[in-house]
Amino acid sequence: MSGRAAKSGDAVIHLDVLITMANQIGDFFTPYPPGQREEGVRNHLRHYWDPRMRDALLAHVDATGGTGLHAHVLAAAKLLREPGAAKTGYPGPPKA
Amino acid sequence: MWSELRNLREGVDLGTPPRDGAAVSLTVDGKPVTAPAGSSVMVAAALARCPVPKLCATDTLEAFGSCRMCLVEIQGRKGFPAACTTLVEPGMVVTTQTARLQELRKGVLELYLSDFPAGDVPGGWSELHETMQQTGVTTHPYVAGENHLQAAVDASNPYFLFDPTKCIVCSRCVRACEDIQGTFALTIEGRGFQSKVVASQGECFLDSECVSCGACVQACPTHSLVEKSLFEGGEYRAQSPQA
């Protein structure tokens, strides 16, 4: 019995709140060099966000190309879709 | 400062703070005993199970040496040194029970009782009462001397009260407020026989800088500072107004 009863994509949280939260995460990883920046944001979304919040964000990316999202946050959202994105354990900070 | 806190034991009051120096061996009343270097003779006497009477000493506070109840005799030393302020030395020979010492302790305790409410001598269970039992002194010969038995009780704090008529000015409360809590709200005002414990600039406890941590109530050996909730009827019980 899989854990996912609610249909994916439900408007769990208003979209503008999600975008702000995602950009705030992006702000933190800004000082990291390119590559690590996107990996950091993706790891955080993967391990800390409720799946429905992630799905809502990806739905926004599909529908509008991710308007309102910082560049590296948008790139990170796309990384979420790649297989094997589900890393085990705490991702820890992006390795220098 | 390590052992002074971490080696305290519940239900045991060695009189001065526990130290963790190297073992020093001496004899108390003929019994060999070892105590860590830096400990007082009072601690050694307690460890040798021949505790000396004490009032101003307690093991959560550094020795003060004011009540003079813990005088002992030490071989090779003239006079009657106080056990609380004399540190143990190797090979010391200490005597805690002699007729002379009992005479002096009786003399000091009688002075205390000459300024203590006689009505509260029977039935009390404070450290002062324990010291009375330990020395067998419960009365005094001083008739109608100057005293503080009319002083007013300060019940301003919602939780504890201060009854100055039972205060023996041992300063345990003042020292607890300074060393243990660090608020420095209590002090001794006046000198000699007029010395008395006051909060801040002679204000009631509630108006003073007292943060009501209760360290002074715990340190008081005579129930002069005492929880209101211990009194009959609990009308002193500190419920908030709406209760």
Added chain:
Amino acid sequence: MPNPRKPDGSVVTTCAYCGVGCGFKAETIRGEIVRMIPWKEGKANHGHACVKGRFAFDYWRHADRVKKPLIRASIAEPWREVTWDHAITHAAAELKRIQAKHGRGSAGAVSSSRCTNEEIYLMQKFARVALRNNNIDNCSRICHSPTQFGLSATLGAGAACQHFDSILQADVILVVGANPTEGHPVFGSLLKRRVRQGASLLVIDPRRTETAESAHCRADVHLALRPGTNVAVLDSLAHVIVTENLHAAKFIAERCHPAEFEQWRALVGDPRYAPEVVGPEAGVDPAEIRRAARIYASGPNSTIYYGLGVTEHSQGSTGVMCLGNLALSCGMLGREGVGVNPLRGQGNVQGGSCLGSWPHMFTGYRFVTDAAVRATFEQDWKLELDPEPGLRLPNMFDAAVAGTFKAIYIQGEDPVQSDPNQNHIVAAMKAMECVIVQDLFLNETAKYAHVFLPGSSSLEKNGTFTNAERRVSMVRKVVPPLAGLEDWEITVRLTNAMGYPLHYDHPAQILDEIARLSPAYQGMSFALIERCGSVQWPCNPQAPEGTEVLHTKTFPRGKANFMLTGYVPTSERTDERFPLLLTTGRILSQYNVGTQTRRTGNVAWYGEDVLDVHRTDADARGIQDGDFVTVTSRYGETRLRARISDKVNPGVVYTTFHFAQSNANAVTSDLNDWATNCPEYKVTAVELVKVPTGKPASSRTPASVRA
């Protein structure tokens, strides 16, 4: 006075108030609790106490205590008293109905740090086995969740590195965003004792707190920074350390990743973090930033203690990482007298965070997304578990407003009063179909509840607390629970009613289960605690009686990590409409939301929340001491009595949120920490307007305010 009555019995237990976790002897006369005496063998307090634990214990017998379960169909109707069975069955039925109708994710649970470890563990187990989702959170979400995130990110463990006594070996004490003498009084006394012995004291706090300046205890350096500039100032300290080569190169080489250090050195070494740049923006003298950095770096033993003044910001987690970086850069870890130590607010906030009461983690900070970890729990609980992180508390409220979250079971918390952006919370509550509250009193949140389960105070149950130094101590039942059930028994019955069979004879068995499933608690048991008095986790075969100091040889992940902590100013900005910055905090005599201390004699000291205003700001608005003022922000407004104070700088105002009627959180923003959604209580742009009163402004200081 006559001779006092002599107690005839006593039970050793632990105080339920702050994170110090003082040991107490509850003394009784014929079974009635008459006084609380600090326990001389309490390893956190060594026979000392504060006004709350020592005296303010009478709330447990207060007339407001609810003694029978209550239910009602809608929040408009009055409560109806029912039996325990009736209330439990009704609650379970409602939860099942709502999950069936709105989906499994539409219900959640919230545990509290005022409950025991066992109760917190049961709450998260209830969410996972009864609700079959991970919608479980705890109140440290709104105070120290950034600690758990920030310290895990840098040092690998989100808990205090030292034990309290270790401060007695410190040469330099750095206190950031905390006022121990008010919030953790017994530890505050130990700190002041160490300062009197000669340790240097550095304080970073917008207010001239009593820790910074009191009898025989004055900070050598007090950086009274503008609220919200923590990360800038902490990075500036780091700037001085790296540019003046004060860092501990050997420690970094051995125990950190040198490449990461270089990356970090480049960031903080950037001229924009120089004291001369950061100082003016943070309202602090650059020379004092340099002096503080040099004193901290020189040590030899420098220790950091910090509180909600670091965590409750939009860069809360970043601020905690700054402290981790600072300690790592100077090698101040792994021995007595050093470390980075959160002063956790409530009695069991450390317990709350390491017992899995998180939407994304099981006990011991292990991720729900980690299949291997999940397997151990599924195997023990004999049930398949939700693999995805659940909703955090703020997310639950957002989802409720969005209509997808319909039921919540709250134990020992009062989010309506304590959580930010109160109007949003109330809207969320009203949007839910079944709110279950388990508490001692009908609190603010209970106004929107459908089921009220009367809880038991710490004097009425057995269990354990984990204090701010990871010390697990025993809570022992002194008197039987007023409502008949201990809190853990209520949660067990609700879990059974939801269809998951659960049974324990005694909380000791719950702790055994926790030990089975949490590496840090492996060796923990009631028997061990009885023998040792109290035990600091990690407690495992390598440390059979617990661990006093963490990170002595290695970090949990082997090496520690330097995180790049760039300063991102909060979006909460002052402007002409809201020119002042409000920051909030706590006072000694009242506790958290005041549910307990408001019902004790402590009101003698502090009977209402008061707004501290600097004279220049007050004069500019014609406000006098004692006047009522309306405090308005972009999010709401409230009324508070003003008190002229020199404890705050011009442009900054301060209040507490101990009293419901002052609903200070009506004005706090909905901004929160980027990593954990911990609310930004500490920075809100506001304006003050004097409330016109018919009678002349009261000249005297408000009688109810002593502090």
Added chain:
Amino acid sequence: MTIKVCVPRDATALSLGADATARAIAAECQRLRQPVQVVRTSSRGLFWLEPFVEVETPQGRVGYGPVEAEDVPGLFAAGFLQGSAHQLAQGNVDAIPFLARQERLCFARAGLTDPLSLAEYEAHRGLRGLRNALGMSPAAVVEEVVDSGLRGRGGAGFPTGIKWRTVAGALGTPKYVVVNADEGDSGTYSDRMVMEGDPFVLLEGMAIAGYATGASYGYVYLRSEYPHAARVLNQAIATLRAADWYGASIQGSGFAFDAEVRIGAGAYICGEETALLESLEGKRGMIRYKPPLPAIKGLFGQPTVVNNVVSLASVPIILDRGGKYYADFGMGRSRGTLPIQLAGNVKRAGLVEKAFGVTLRELIEDYGGGTRSGRPVRAVQVGGPLGAYFDQSLLDLPLDYEALAAKKGMVGHGGIVVFDDTVDMAEQARYAMEFCAVESCGKCTPCRIGSTRGRELIEKIVRGENVARNHRQLLALCDVMENASLCALGGMAPWPVLSALQYFPGDFGLPAGKEPAHVV
């Protein structure tokens, strides 16, 4: 030819009109157009002759006293500037028996110099001790003081050299020199005369003490009742600093020493060294238990040498002429000289610096000239308010620490107060207990409560209430105070009481001769 006329600036002389006398002399000289140099010098210590005016003549200094302002014209008329005879003439000063038979070492310059003239001080062997000390090793300086046999002149009588040796050997810097200038004993003024009349000898002694023990800073704890001494001392310190005798490197020797004056607040108990240190640290003047001795853990917890003014003022001559020179004076284990201060009902009150061994009777009768009232001497209190009262039978005791201690008397600070036969010894005993009650710091119970109970018991005995029972209780109380008190105030307050009871039982209404010999 300019004639030099000396008029003392000592507080006792001032209180008797010395300023008016000096102004009158100057005015008279101006009127007679007679060039004169009026020098305000220290006092000789002949207080019954103050204001004591001296004229420098070819035959030496001729003294006149007591000279009040209105006597001046008559003196000039009689040719006083040439030292001629006059009703107030005292003849050649050096020949005055009271002075001639003294051995003035510490007070060698008394009456001779201007207290604030460093040149005059050096001209009278000043600074030689310090110069010699700087040429020796600190240890050698300590041994010199040990050899001198100098003991504490404040009252305790502890060998000064031994105390210095302890401080020198104690670990921990900085170390301090603290001067006990509280001088609380009734009827004593030797400290005051040193500080007002010869401040440099004290300051030089402090520097030597600092050099010997490794202390680089000194405090003079001065009683608030000596304003003149405070002014003079501060000026003297400034002078020494300007002359590079105080400062970072005295005379280029690399030895740093400086000092300042701190004013007390009127408590007798702050004359006890540990209460003094507490007061100096800004706290209540309460007794500290010993050990630790101040030599090991004193001011601000640092090793501290605490000495009385006269003790330190005796050091320069020891380093100038050597310890043996000083030790040759005196008897038994009381070496050197002691400035005794005659006071109370005595005909010739004043300072008598004598080697130990002189008897009390010599001091009171030969020097003091018996009572001022002319009535017979009935009782004498030696060593301050805590000293025993002696009757005639004990006046042949020699002035010696051990001899007096054997009779429960004490040398103390060298004060002798004389009473004639009108004195009521029961009242003196009551006063002794009252003094203790008023001055008690209140820390230890035997003194805090005992002194008040003692006063009450004596009052009852004198009123005739339960005399036998109260007398027994008074003796028991005195035993407790003596043996249980934390310091000498409570510990010795019974001595005057017990001695009054033993030698003058009648005054209490007690039968004579039956008194147990507590003062053996």
